[in-house]
Amino acid sequence: MSQHESKCPVKVTRLKLHEFYYSDDPKTQMCSKCHPCKLGIYDAIKILEIVQAGKGGEVHASLLRRIARDVKDGSMCKKGKDHADILSAFLDASGAELEKHIRGYCSSNECAQLVTYDIDPTLCTMCDKCREACPSFAIEGQKIEPYKTGFTPYRIRQKRCTHCGDCLPVCPEGAIFIVADPGPDADEKKPERHAVGTCPV
Amino acid sequence: MSKMVNMEFDGKAVTVPEGMTLVDAAATAGIHIPNLCHIKELRGVGACRMCMVEIEGMKTPVTACTMKVKEGMKVATRTDKVEEIRKFVVDLVLSFHPLDCMTCPKAGDCDLQRYAADLGIRESSFGRKSFNYELNDRSPFITIDNNYCILCGRCVRVCKEQGTNVLDFMGRGITTKVSTALDKPLHESECTFCGSCVDACPVNALMERDRWQHGREWDLDKRESACTACGSGCRVVVNKKDGKIVKVNAKEDNGYICVIGRFGFDSLAAANRVVSPMVRKGAKLAPATWGDAIKAAAEGLKKAGANAGFLASGSLMNEEAYALQSLARDVVGSGNIDTPASSYAGGLLSALSAVYGDGGAAIASQADLSTADLVVVIGADPSQKKQSLQEVDVMIRRRAQAGAKVIVISTEKTGLAAHQNAILLQLKAGADPVLLAGLMSAVLAEGVSPASKGFDGVKKTLISVEEAAAASGVAAEQIVTAAKAYAAAKSPIVVIGMGIGESEEASLQALNLALMKDAGVLPLLPEANALGVMQMGCTPDAGSGKAKKGGKGYEEMQSGMKALFVAGNVPDMNSKADFLIVQTSHLSPLAAKADVVLPMTALYEREGTIVNTYGQQKVLVAANEAEGTAKNGADIAAELSLVINKTKGFTLKDAESGAKKVKAAKIAAGSFKPVAAKAVKASARSTSDLLKAINQGMLQESGVSKVLVVTGSAAVAKG
Numbered sequence: 001m002s003q004h005e006s007k008c009p010v011k012v013t014r015l016k017l018h019e020f021y022y023s024d025d026p027k028t029q030m031c032s033k034c035h036p037c038k039l040g041i042y043d044a045i046k047i048l049e050i051v052q053a054g055k056g057g058e059v060h061a062s063l064l065r066r067i068a069r070d071v072k073d074g075s076m077c078k079k080g081k082d083h084a085d086i087l088s089a090f091l092d093a094s095g096a097e098l099e100k101h102i103r104g105y106c107s108s109n110e111c112a113q114l115v116t117y118d119i120d121p122t123l124c125t126m127c128d129k130c131r132e133a134c135p136s137f138a139i140e141g142q143k144i145e146p147y148k149t150g151f152t153p154y155r156i157r158q159k160r161c162t163h164c165g166d167c168l169p170v171c172p173e174g175a176i177f178i179v180a181d182p183g184p185d186a187d188e189k190k191p192e193r194h195a196v197g198t199c200p201v
Numbered sequence: 202m203s204k205m206v207n208m209e210f211d212g213k214a215v216t217v218p219e220g221m222t223l224v225d226a227a228a229t230a231g232i233h234i235p236n237l238c239h240i241k242e243l244r245g246v247g248a249c250r251m252c253m254v255e256i257e258g259m260k261t262p263v264t265a266c267t268m269k270v271k272e273g274m275k276v277a278t279r280t281d282k283v284e285e286i287r288k289f290v291v292d293l294v295l296s297f298h299p300l301d302c303m304t305c306p307k308a309g310d311c312d313l314q315r316y317a318a319d320l321g322i323r324e325s326s327f328g329r330k331s332f333n334y335e336l337n338d339r340s341p342f343i344t345i346d347n348n349y350c351i352l353c354g355r356c357v358r359v360c361k362e363q364g365t366n367v368l369d370f371m372g373r374g375i376t377t378k379v380s381t382a383l384d385k386p387l388h389e390s391e392c393t394f395c396g397s398c399v400d401a402c403p404v405n406a407l408m409e410r411d412r413w414q415h416g417r418e419w420d421l422d423k424r425e426s427a428c429t430a431c432g433s434g435c436r437v438v439v440n441k442k443d444g445k446i447v448k449v450n451a452k453e454d455n456g457y458i459c460v461i462g463r464f465g466f467d468s469l470a471a472a473n474r475v476v477s478p479m480v481r482k483g484a485k486l487a488p489a490t491w492g493d494a495i496k497a498a499a500e501g502l503k504k505a506g507a508n509a510g511f512l513a514s515g516s517l518m519n520e521e522a523y524a525l526q527s528l529a530r531d532v533v534g535s536g537n538i539d540t541p542a543s544s545y546a547g548g549l550l551s552a553l554s555a556v557y558g559d560g561g562a563a564i565a566s567q568a569d570l571s572t573a574d575l576v577v578v579i580g581a582d583p584s585q586k587k588q589s590l591q592e593v594d595v596m597i598r599r600r601a602q603a604g605a606k607v608i609v610i611s612t613e614k615t616g617l618a619a620h621q622n623a624i625l626l627q628l629k630a631g632a633d634p635v636l637l638a639g640l641m642s643a644v645l646a647e648g649v650s651p652a653s654k655g656f657d658g659v660k661k662t663l664i665s666v667e668e669a670a671a672a673s674g675v676a677a678e679q680i681v682t683a684a685k686a687y688a689a690a691k692s693p694i695v696v697i698g699m700g701i702g703e704s705e706e707a708s709l710q711a712l713n714l715a716l717m718k719d720a721g722v723l724p725l726l727p728e729a730n731a732l733g734v735m736q737m738g739c740t741p742d743a744g745s746g747k748a749k750k751g752g753k754g755y756e757e758m759q760s761g762m763k764a765l766f767v768a769g770n771v772p773d774m775n776s777k778a779d780f781l782i783v784q785t786s787h788l789s790p791l792a793a794k795a796d797v798v799l800p801m802t803a804l805y806e807r808e809g810t811i812v813n814t815y816g817q818q819k820v821l822v823a824a825n826e827a828e829g830t831a832k833n834g835a836d837i838a839a840e841l842s843l844v845i846n847k848t849k850g851f852t853l854k855d856a857e858s859g860a861k862k863v864k865a866a867k868i869a870a871g872s873f874k875p876v877a878a879k880a881v882k883a884s885a886r887s888t889s890d891l892l893k894a895i896n897q898g899m900l901q902e903s904g905v906s907k908v909l910v911v912t913g914s915a916a917v918a919k920g
Binding site: 030035 | 375
C-alpha cells in the first residue's frame with residue numbers, strides 16, 4: 001500500500017522519510033552531506049519502524065520530537081529542514097495517534113503488529129474453521145462434537161499470533177474481532193497473554 | 202599584509218586578518234569551537250554541524266567553518282541552541298560508533314571522545330547501530346576500519362586536496378563508506394601511503410598498521426624533530442613508548458609528511474644497519490671496537506696526507522659537515538673535499554650567489570609556496586608517485602587545487618603537468634635556456650617592465666618566441682599562453698629543479714625570469730641538507746682561512762686517491778681509492794667495499810641542524826637512542842682529529858660552535874634583494890644519472906621502496 005492510500009499517519013510519515021532517504025532520484029534524494037539530516041532522519045525512520053512494530057515507548061516519542069527540532073535547526077539545506085517539518089507536522093497533528101501506537105493500537109488497523117485479534121466466546125460456535133485457517137497455529141480449541149463434554153474453548157495465543165488476519169474472514173459467526181483501544185486512562189490494556197501451558201481455565 | 206578586522210567571541214575582543222574562518226579566528230582568542238570535519242587551511246564544508254554558532258543580528262545559527270570574519274561581528278559560541286545541536290550530533294554519532302575507548306589506541310587524542318566528555322554524553326540515547334564492515338588491513342601501512350568511521354570526510358578532503366585522490370565516499374546516508382575506487386585494498390589503489398588521512402582522522406577509523414596495542418596517546422613520549430630523508434626536511438613528531446618509536450606524525454595541522462618520514466622508522470633497526478665499527482680483515486669486514494676502528498682510519502688518513510679525499514653526502518647535518526671539512530683541511534691537511542650536491546646543484550648555486558650575493562641561496566629560497574598564485578616548475582619532477590620530493594608536489598598541488606596556475610617546463614610529461622591548471626611546455630633536452638629566453642621576451646611583450654638592475658643586459662640576449670619555439674620544440678602559442686599567465690600572476694614562484702641545476706646558464710635564465718616579476722625562487726634540492734653542507738665548506742673551492750682552495754672535486758676523487766673518507770650515504774661509485782673509509786648508517790654497496798666502516802646515526806637518532814630546500818633551518822632532536830654504538834658524524838670526525846693530531850684536533854663542541862659561526866656569516870652575506878640580473882648566452886647542457894642514484898639510495902635506506910615495489914607489482918599482476 002503506498003503512502004497516498006494509507007490512512008495511518010505514522011505509516012505515511014515513515015514512508016515519506018523513507019522515500020526521501022533511499023530515493024534514487026537526484027532531485028528528491030537526500031544529499032548525504034550533513035550529519036543532522038544524514039543521521040537524524042535515519043534514526044527517525046528506525047524509531048517509526050519500532051513504533052509500528054509495537055515496541056515503542058514514551059522515550060521514542062520524545063526522541064522524535066528532538067530529531068524534528070534539531071534537524072530543523074542543524075541541517076544544511078532546505079531538503080533536510082523540509083523533512084524535519086514533515087516530522088514535526090506529524091507530531092503536532094497526530095501526537096495522539098502516535099501515543100496510541102505506543103500503547104499498541106493503530107486506528108486504521110494498518111500497522112499489522114498493532115492489530116490484536118481476539119475471539120468473542122459468546123458468539124463462537126466452535127466450528128474449528130479459524131483454527132484450520134491459521135497459518136501459524138496460534139488458535140487453539142476443540143471442535144464441538146455432539147454428546148461430548150470437556151472441550152476446550154477457542155482462543156488466540158497472542159504470543160504466537162503473527163497478526164496476519166487470515167482468521168477474520170473465515171469465521172461464519174463474526175466472533176473474531178479486533179481489540180479496540182480502551183483509551184489512555186484505561187487500567188486494563190491488551191487481553192492477557194498466557195504463556196503456553198499456563199491456561200487458567 | 203591583509204586587512205585586519207575587529208570582532209568579538211563570547212564578549213572577548215579579537216583582531217584577526219580578513220578572510221579567516223570563524224573557527225580559526227576563535228582559536229586566536231583561545232576559544233575552541235567544536236568541530237569534527239574542519240581542517241585548518243582547507244575550505245570548510247559545514248558537514249558535521251558541530252561548529253554552529255550564533256551571530257548577533259542573524260536569525261539562525263551558522264556554521265563557523267564556512268563563515269568568514271566580518272568587521273564588528275559578535276559571535277556567541279556557547280548558547281543553548283547551538284549546544285543542543287552539538288549534543289544531538291554527538292549523540293547520533295555515538296549511536297553507531299563502537300564505544301570501546303578502553304582499548305582504542307586513539308583514546309586521549311580522539312575528537313569524538315573529547316566532545317562526548319565536554320557535552321556529558323555517556324552513551325547514545327538513540328538505538329545502537331552496527332553495520333559490521335570488514336576490517337580493511339590488507340595494506341602494508343594503513344588500516345581502514347569503517348566501523349569506527351564517523352563520516353566526517355576529513356580523510357577524503359585531504360586526499361583530494363593534495364592530489365592523491367584515492368579515498369572517496371561510497372554509497373549514501375548512514376551506510377556511506379570511505380573507501381578506494383572499486384573498494385580495492387589501499388595497496389592496489391594509487392595510494393602513496395603518506396598517511397595524511399591518518400593524521401586527519403578524528404577517530405581511529407584510519408590508523409597506522411602497527412598501532413594496535415602499542416601505547417595510547419598519553420603513554421607516548423613525543424619529541425619534535427625533522428625528517429632528513431629528502432630536501433623538504435618536514436617537521437615531524439616522533440612518538441615513543443618504552444624507548445621504541447611507535448608512530449611518527451606531521452607537526453603542523455594539515456601538514457604533510459611522506460611514507461618515508463612516517464613509516465620509514467623501521468629502517469633504524471633494519472637488518473643492514475651498521476651497529477658497530479668494522480675493519481677489513483682479509484676479504485671480510487669484521488666487527489671492531491671504536492678505538493681500533495678510529496685508529497685504523499686515522500692511520501690511513503695520516504698516510505695519505507694531502508692525497509686524502511673527503512666526500513660528504515648532502516644529507517649530513519651542518520655540524521657534521523663543518524667537522525668533516527675541519528678534519529680535512531685543518532687536521533689532515535687536504536683540500537680534496539666535495540659533496541655530490543655540488544655536481545648536481547653547483548650551477549644553480551653559483552647562479553644564485555651571482556644574483557643574490559654570497560649565501561643567497563638560503564635567502565632566495567625563503568619563497569612561500571602557500572601563497573603563490575602561479576608556480577613555474579623548471580626541470581623538476583616532484584612527485585608523490587615516484588617518491589621524490591613528495592612534500593613539494595603536495596604544496597604545489599594544494600595551490601593548484603585552490604586555483605593557482607602551474608607552468609611546467611620539462612622534457613617529459615610530469616605528473617604535475619597532468620593537472621587541469623597546468624600549462625606544459627615540453628621541450629627538447631638541453632633547450633631550457635633558449636626556451637626561457639623566448640618565454641621572457643613573450644612576457645616582455647605582455648607589458649611587464651622589470652625593475653631589476655642589469656635587466657637591460659639581459660634584454661639584449663633574448664630571442665623571439667618563434668626562434669625559441671623552433672629551437673626547443675614547443676609550440677609558439679603554448680609559450681605565449683604561459684607568458685600571459687605569468688604576466689598576470691600576482692605572487693608567482695619559480696621552482697628550479699635539478700634538471701637544470703647542473704647548468705649555470707639555464708639556472709641564471711630561470712633566475713632572470715623570476716626577477717622580471719620579483720618572484721620567489723625555490724631551488725629544489727633532493728638531499729636533506731645539500732645547501733647546508735655546501736655552506737659549511739664541503740666544496741673544493743670553499744677553503745676557509747689558511748686552508749688552500751681548489752682541491753679535487755667529486756668526479757676527480759673517484760680514482761687515484763690514497764685514502765677516501767666517505768661520510769653519509771653517497772651513491773655507490775667505482776672507487777679506486779687505496780684505502781676507503783665509509784661512515785654510514787646502513788651497509789650500502791659502497792660500504793661493503795670499504796676498509797673501515799664507521800656506524801653513524803640516522804633519521805630520528807640525529808641531533809643537529811639542517812637547512813632544507815626552502816632555506817629554513819631545522820633543528821633535529823635525537824628522538825631515539827642510536828642503534829648499537831652508532832655515533833654522530835661530528836663526534837666521529839672530532840675523535841678522528843684528536844687521534845691524527847693531538848694539537849690540531851678539535852672537540853665536538855668546537856665543531857658545533859664553528860658551524861654556528863659559518864651559518865651566521867652566510868646569512869649576513871646574502872642580501873634579501875637580488876643584486877642584479879645577469880645576461881647569459883643560450884646553449885645546450887648535459888644531464889647525469891647522479892640524481893636518480895641519490896634518490897634510489899635514499900629510498901633503499903628508508904626500507905620503504907621494497908614494500909612499495911612489491912605492492913606495486915602485486916597491483917600490476919592482479920590488474
